Amino acid sequence: MTKRYAVVLAAGQGTRMKSKLYKVLHPVCGKPMVEHVIDEVSSLQLHKIVTIIGHGAELVKSTLGERSEYALQEQQLGTAHAVMQASTQLKEEKGTTLVICGDTPLITSQTMEELLKHHEETNAKATILTAHAEDPTGYGRIIRQSNGDVKRIVEHKDATEEERKVQEINTGTYCFDNEALFQALSQVSNDNVQGEYYLPDVIEILKNAGETVSAYQTERFEETLGVNDRVALSQAEKIMRERINKKHMVNGVSIIDPSNTYISAEAVIGPDSIIYPGTTLTGNTAIGNDCIIGPNTEIKDCTVGDRTTIRQSVAHQSFIGSDVAIGPFAHIRPDSQIHDEVKIGNFVEIKKAVFGKGSKASHLSYIGDANVGSDVNLGCGSITVNYDGKNKYQTVIEDGAFIGCNSNLIAPVTVGKNAYVAAGSTITNNVPEEALSIARARQTNKEDYARRLKRKE
Missing domain, CATH: 2.160.10.10 (Hexapeptide repeat proteins)
Structure with a gap:
């Protein structure tokens, strides 16, 4: 059986949360977001889980304890750079690596298992978890070839009018052949406006090398919600609360x-x-x-x-x-x-x-x-x-x-x-x-006291 690993990205500070609490530690239904993710990932019985920590590293480690190994991203230089920090634990391994963000508290082990199974059945070097979005504004679009393989991911700002009509979006969760992942990571460039190393560039590198890149579209769009601000946090809280309450009622x-x-x-x-x-x-x-x-x-x-x-x-x-x-x-x-x-x-x-x-x-x-x-x-x-x-x-x-x-x-x-x-x-x-x-003062009644008191007024 193919060995499976996971990399959980949890190093960001989350400036849009406008909070002294690090983003992945914000609670959803009483549990930190990253703990929801780790709990679901842990139920997949993976060989190794590596959480990438940065801001609030010690707090994240104390929250998750021994459920994960850790790699420190001292400078936040992008998602590809974050995954590279796990090279000590994973670079020499063979198998399948799931990469998931620590700010996606709604994702379930069922969806991740479906993604892993699809990846392994298609013999792809990379598989993208996608979803259908009624309003895909702001999301990267999945452009497929006629055979269903992924042709490319195009960001909203770079998409043509025709491409913006595509409603299949990139959720930011991936499966990779582990060896191919770390080989491609070494080729990722930071030649962009932000000067960062982006994980989606690995997809392009693998495509250019003639490798198969697949996509698995989940029917549960709400699971892919990434929490970047308090508005999204409230949305995740509402969905999670509905999920929990439904479970109890059932x-x-x-x-x-x-x-x-x-x-x-x-x-x-x-x-x-x-x-x-x-x-x-x-x-x-x-x-x-x-x-x-x-x-x-x-x-x-x-x-x-x-x-x-x-x-x-x-x-x-x-x-x-x-x-x-x-x-x-x-x-x-x-x-x-x-x-x-x-x-x-x-x-x-x-x-x-x-x-x-x-x-x-x-x-x-x-x-x-x-x-x-x-x-x-x-x-x-x-x-x-x-x-x-x-x-x-x-x-x-x-x-x-x-x-x-x-x-x-x-x-x-x-x-x-x-x-x-x-x-x-x-x-x-x-x-x-x-x-x-009995431990109280003995009662004393003074007859006519109130009448005499009134006469003095």
């Missing part, structure tokens, strides 16, 4: 308004879950079966069990069990563990806390740095006072405890199993098991 998820639902590429959602409008699921979020999420809910890097409802709330980097009810207007901050059958009600904030099975904080509470047992009831306005201005301390509330409304638990403190804390208490000492703790 797999049994009800998305009530897909155009107003934002789901990351990594998110997993179980069947028979319902996602309401305004919901954002980002990062490595996993939603179980039969859940109700939203409307207007933000979940990031969370695991959510089955049959859980989260309405109009925010949850980040936490575990949420099954049969849990959260919201509306709750905030689950990082490192929280909400176990099964818990209720977290409106205007409750949970931070770095564990909630045992069946416990409840129904409204207007802050529970931070706490370990809450099972079947605990936290009344309205319950607060774990975890911070003294310098250090944070833990509150422990054991199984079956009942915390009355408007109680302050001054950490570090433990409320024992099945203990009661009276409403309005400020607890500074541990409460034993089965005890009732």
Whole structure:
């Protein structure tokens, strides 16, 4: 079997993005563009992937990690020059090399596999991935010979009126016979206005040498979108979002308004879950079966069990069990563990806390740095006072405890199993098991005080 390789072009700064973030690191549905490309390329089981890095080299390497080898293009002198930087890894290899841009996040492994297969079946030295464009303005046109082989690529600005009518365009993705590629690269000139070495010149060099140059036209034009500015970035985001949402709906998820639902590429959602409008699921979020999420809910890097409802709330980097009810207007901050059958009600904030099975904080509470047992009831306005201005301390509330409304638990403190804390208490000492703790000022009624006060006015 022919060995296959890939070169991913990811060295450009992307000045048209007008951003301090390097172009290929701009996210599409929560994942950097170049990572989308590498993920799809990796699924082709190639022998070697080489990513050409330049601007933001270390950031790109830290994003992609060991999924790719790297070659540094210190000066950005064109696409042919970029591919030449991979000569150390690839020049002596035999096989087929796929060259793809890191700013094409929508391209799929299916399309790349079709391109590779067409290239190998036609015994071409080079194959161009093309597409039909309804409006080809600005694209290079593919001019074919009568037998279907590529005669030449003509840029829009150089095309005749007749050539500009051609709607088959060059997408900038290619397959090459690897040996022919590196031989031709050594012949590429920078005798042009920009003084750069262009990869399409390799096509012309191979044609002049009498080699076969083929083209494979994909039916999925949107996959070929190259992102060079924020307008194209928004277009890629929209297409990717539609693709992701469709995948979930096909797999049994009800998305009530897909155009107003934002789901990351990594998110997993179980069947028979319902996602309401305004919901954002980002990062490595996993939603179980039969859940109700939203409307207007933000979940990031969370695991959510089955049959859980989260309405109009925010949850980040936490575990949420099954049969849990959260919201509306709750905030689950990082490192929280909400176990099964818990209720977290409106205007409750949970931070770095564990909630045992069946416990409840129904409204207007802050529970931070706490370990809450099972079947605990936290009344309205319950607060774990975890911070003294310098250090944070833990509150422990054991199984079956009942915390009355408007109680302050001054950490570090433990409320024992099945203990009661009276409403309005400020607890500074541990409460034993089965005890009732009352920590509030004794009520004093001063008869006729208000009447006397009014007389003085």
